[in-house]
Amino acid sequence: xxxxxxxxxxxxxxxxxxxxxxxxxxxxxxxxxxxxxxxxxxxxxxxxxxxxxxxxxxxxxxxxxxxxxxxxxxxxxxxxxxxxxxxxxxxxxxxxxxxxxxxxxxxxxxxxxxxxxxxxxxxxxxxxxxxxxxxxxxxxxxxxxxxxxxxxxxxxxxxxxxxxxxxxxxxxxxxxxxxxxxxxxxxxxxxxxxxxxxxxxxxxxxxxxxxxxxxxxxxxxxxxxxxxxxxxxxx
Numbered sequence: 001x002x003x004x005x006x007x008x009x010x011x012x013x014x015x016x017x018x019x020x021x022x023x024x025x026x027x028x029x030x031x032x033x034x035x036x037x038x039x040x041x042x043x044x045x046x047x048x049x050x051x052x053x054x055x056x057x058x059x060x061x062x063x064x065x066x067x068x069x070x071x072x073x074x075x076x077x078x079x080x081x082x083x084x085x086x087x088x089x090x091x092x093x094x095x096x097x098x099x100x101x102x103x104x105x106x107x108x109x110x111x112x113x114x115x116x117x118x119x120x121x122x123x124x125x126x127x128x129x130x131x132x133x134x135x136x137x138x139x140x141x142x143x144x145x146x147x148x149x150x151x152x153x154x155x156x157x158x159x160x161x162x163x164x165x166x167x168x169x170x171x172x173x174x175x176x177x178x179x180x181x182x183x184x185x186x187x188x189x190x191x192x193x194x195x196x197x198x199x200x201x202x203x204x205x206x207x208x209x210x211x212x213x214x215x216x217x218x219x220x221x222x223x224x225x226x227x228x229x230x231x232x233x234x235x
Contacts, residue, residue: 003210006031006120011157033120034214037160038202040115043107047200052103054197060092109140114163117201119214123172124190124199127156129163141166171199173218181212188215 004013005027007020013035014020020027042048067088071079111133118125130137138144148164155165171190176198178191186208188201203211 003032004035006033013158030121033118034207034211035116035118036203036207036211037114037116038204039112040202041112042110043104048107049103050197052099056099057096060096064089064092106140109136111137113166114160115202116160117203117211119201119211119218121218123170123175123218124201124215125156125171126169126199126201128166128168129160130166131163133164169199176219179215179219181215183208183212188212190215 004015005020006013007023007025007027008031009025010020010022012022013033014022014027018027019025067083068080071083075082112131114129114131116127116129118127133141133145133148135145138148143166148166151167152165156168159165171192175192176190177194180189180191181187182189186203186205188203188211189197190199190201192198201211201215
């Protein structure tokens with residue numbers, strides 16, 4: 001993953017050679033960036049599951065806790081006992097299992113996606129693309145062909161050939177409160193605030209060291225940088 005430059009005149013990424021080889025415009029240090037992309041299947045990516053489960057599981061636990069506390073306050077120990085005998089925990093478990101099945105189906109139907117990551121002086125950017133998406137794949141992503149066609153007007157440059165723009169996520173370095181690195185899976189996690197995972201950056205093995213160094217240099221040293229051992233996740 002070489003260090004590259006972005007020519008705002010040609011709207012392309014070019015080798016960092018001082019001048020744009022297309023138009024001859026002088027390239028500045030400020031336009032340097034790291035740019036790389038990965039292809040993945042959401043159904044096989046732990047973080048795609050995590051994006052839903054880290055909201056759904058706490059919500060179900062809160063429902064259980066609230067119901068138990070309400071029964072305890074209004075009916076005492078007998079109320080809690082009756083509530084548990086009536087099968088509330090089993091009902092919530094069944095809801096969780098159904099949710100897992102729905103997530104699995106939707107992620108499987110989404111097929112493959114290409115994510116282009118850009119690390120520049122402003123922040124980290126993740127741009128997601130699809131290749132020739134069909135109607136079912138779009139439905140699984142809660143969108144339609146018409147909506148996707150409308151999105152193309154907002155597609156960032158440069159536009160990869162043969163890929164259709166889907167969405168973009170941006171996170172400024174000043175917003176990052178914690179960065180966590182998983183060298184084993186070539187993954188960097190950015191948090192905003194420090195307890196909420198906001199962006200997942202996946203790299204190939206050859207790209208990881210340079211990406212980690214770039215992120216470490218950009219995130220303020222007053223914020224915590226944590227290196228963790230990956231337990232889940234994969235390409």
